[in-house]
Amino acid sequence: MSTAAPAHANHAAVSRTASGRIFNFSAGPGCLPEEVLAQVQKDVFNIAATGIGILEHSHRGKAFDRVLAEAMHDFRAISNLPENYHVLFMTGGASSQNFLVPANLKPQDQPADYITTGYWAEKSLEHARPYGVLHEAATSKDRNHSYIPADGQARYSQAPAYVHFCSNNTIYGTQWHKADAAGACTWHQRDPVAPPGVPLVCDMSSDIYSRPVDFTRYGLVYAGAQKNLGAAGTTLVVIRDDLASRKVRELPWLLRYETFAKDESRPNTPPVFAIHICGLVFKWILSHAQPGRHCLDVIHERNIRKAGHVYQAIDSSGNFYRGHADKNARSLMNITFKCPTPALDDAFCSQAAAQGLDGMKGHRSTGGMRASMYNAMPEDGCKALAQFMKDFAARNG
Structure with missing residues (x-):
């Protein structure tokens, strides 16, 4: 299938953080913690x-x-x-x-x-x-x-x-x-x-x-x-x-x-x-340290959950999405995948951006999509992307 189905009206709400910002999946510069951005404004x-x-x-x-x-x-x-x-x-x-x-x-x-x-x-x-x-x-x-x-x-x-x-x-x-x-x-x-x-x-x-x-x-x-x-x-x-x-x-x-x-x-x-x-x-x-838990252990655990939402959407898509990396070499930071056709890749990126999921276009050498989920990406952003992926596959599979 080469032509993507349009997003339905009930899927058109723009995904945003609690402060009203969209989710930035760019490979770099990546998103920054909103707490940091707020302090930078003052400083x-x-x-x-x-x-x-x-x-x-x-x-x-x-x-x-x-x-x-x-x-x-x-x-x-x-x-x-x-x-x-x-x-x-x-x-x-x-x-x-x-x-x-x-x-x-x-x-x-x-x-x-x-x-x-x-x-x-x-x-x-x-x-x-x-x-x-x-x-x-x-x-x-x-x-x-x-x-x-x-x-x-x-x-x-x-x-x-x-x-x-x-x-x-x-x-x-x-x-x-x-x-x-x-x-x-x-x-x-x-x-x-x-x-x-x-x-x-x-x-x-x-x-x-x-x-x-x-x-x-x-x-x-x-x-x-x-x-x-x-x-x-x-x-x-x-x-x-x-x-x-x-x-x-x-x-x-x-x-x-x-x-x-x-x-x-x-x-x-x-x-x-x-x-x-x-x-x-x-x-x-x-600041992520918890009683008895090192800050990097907490961040690592959250990064595993974040990536898990998106990898599950890929693995459950019936091969609609094809990941580039072998499963035992998958990155927690950058998830790369493709739709069945380049036209669907383009539609995915444009429709995702319209829904507040920006920066998804893959590198020019690989094509497809790339979701970069560095430490500052909220887990809600990964959940929103995973849901969009499932909806897009259902409309276009």
């Missing part, structure tokens, strides 16, 4: 009763001193980050880390290993090529990145400088998970099993703090802020002390991790506003 005009807003304060002044100190403290508190790790607020987006990682960590003649499970992991490999020998240790491109390679599939080079991977793949909708004894997904973090002593480097841009994380398993983690941490404009880097001080070539001072570590992210004017928003998001994450 733009007058932050902490200083008489001026955050956009006007000096990056060397006392007001921003407090903002930066609290942001670093709260990020550490969420994950109990050890003192031998630095928290850096950098610029240039996660894409800039594709060259900063090899520039800082990889000698020209020493290999670095990459596991490519999607578009951004492939970009990381591509942009590292000017820095010498690279090795693709494992890939999922043989099946259009619909799965995550098993531990035994990786073939590492001898003594690589690091092993790089991307924990969640926004375009294809796959994520690294542990499996149970039967091979079913547990939704808990799994990492590549790197050779002993070789640091793991992880692009965690789209799922950082969506579930419990132990940063001591990594040498370096980086994440663009605009999905789960805040707004576009800053890139968070968590780096172990020995890697921050590693020197493998001469670099301009602003391209060295050590510079940002020594100057506490202020070697020059930092992205003040973006850091402030991150700090507010960190407080929002911490």
